[in-house]
Amino acid sequence: VPLLVLGGISLDRVRSTAIADLGFESDLLYAAPLELDAGPENRTAGDIDFRIRNLRDNLAKASGIASVTVADGLPLDFRGRVTPVSLQTEANVAPALVRSQVTRVGGGYLNTMGIPLLSGRDFSDGDSAGSEKVTIITQPLADRLFPSAGAAEAIGKRLTFGAAVGDTPPQTLTIIGVTADFPLPR
Numbered sequence: 001v002p003l004l005v006l007g008g009i010s011l012d013r014v015r016s017t018a019i020a021d022l023g024f025e026s027d028l029l030y031a032a033p034l035e036l037d038a039g040p041e042n043r044t045a046g047d048i049d050f051r052i053r054n055l056r057d058n059l060a061k062a063s064g065i066a067s068v069t070v071a072d073g074l075p076l077d078f079r080g081r082v083t084p085v086s087l088q089t090e091a092n093v094a095p096a097l098v099r100s101q102v103t104r105v106g107g108g109y110l111n112t113m114g115i116p117l118l119s120g121r122d123f124s125d126g127d128s129a130g131s132e133k134v135t136i137i138t139q140p141l142a143d144r145l146f147p148s149a150g151a152a153e154a155i156g157k158r159l160t161f162g163a164a165v166g167d168t169p170p171q172t173l174t175i176i177g178v179t180a181d182f183p184l185p186r
Contacts, residue, residue, distance in 0.1 A: 029113070031074055056106065069113075070106040087145055088158035088172055098144050100137075102161065110136070110179060119151040120177030127176075135159060136177035151178035 034052070052070055060068040073081055084097040107123045109115075118139060127134050137145075142154045154175045161171045 034070075052106075067108055067112040069108040069111075071103055071109055072105075073103045074113075083162050085141075085162075086160050088160050098141070100141055110177075116180040118178050118180055120155045120175070122177060133171065133173040134176045135161075135173040136179055137175055138179050138181050140181050142178045154178055 034055070056068050056070055059065055081102050082099050083102040085100045085102070086097050105123070107125060107127070110117055110122050117136075120136070123134070123136070137154060137159070139151055142151050145157075145159075146153045155177070157175050158172050159175060161173060
């Protein structure tokens with residue numbers, strides 16, 4: 001009897017997940033991992049960036065492909081990328097840290113994933129290496145960081161990601177957009 005009950009609970013969770021609004025479009029979505037670490041040890045970051053851009057551009061030209069993007073993870077992929085984030089503060093003020101799921105993404109990510117943008121703008125080609133570092137946050141993170149303001153209040157504010165490691169300071173990025181939420185794995 002306990003196994004039947006546990007089996008029923010598991011099937012109900014699968015059914016719930018299959019019909020739930022995930023906050024992104026999962027129909028016709030295909031994700032493939034890239035093994036970029038294989039190969040010569042003297043490969044530079046520029047070589048890897050070139051390979052990623054080349055692959056993305058070739059896939060975008062393929063028949064039947066509506067949209068292509070790159071990311072170091074997907075919503076609900078169960079990979080722990082939790083990072084402490086805080087609003088940028090004065091040097092003598094302790095930041096209020098909030099734990100957040102962080103995913104690095106390429107241009108077109110929101111469109112490819114079908115994640116609605118509520119405020120601000122999406123990433124653009126101008127948001128590349130050498131330009132100001134920018135980020136897009138979810139509505140729940142905006143609510144935690146700006147409890148008395150709307151999503152539009154977050155635009156233009158600066159976030160600090162992670163903590164200082166040795167002589168390396170934490171990354172600071174400017175918020176350019178706020179997206180709708182999607183559920184996190186439990």
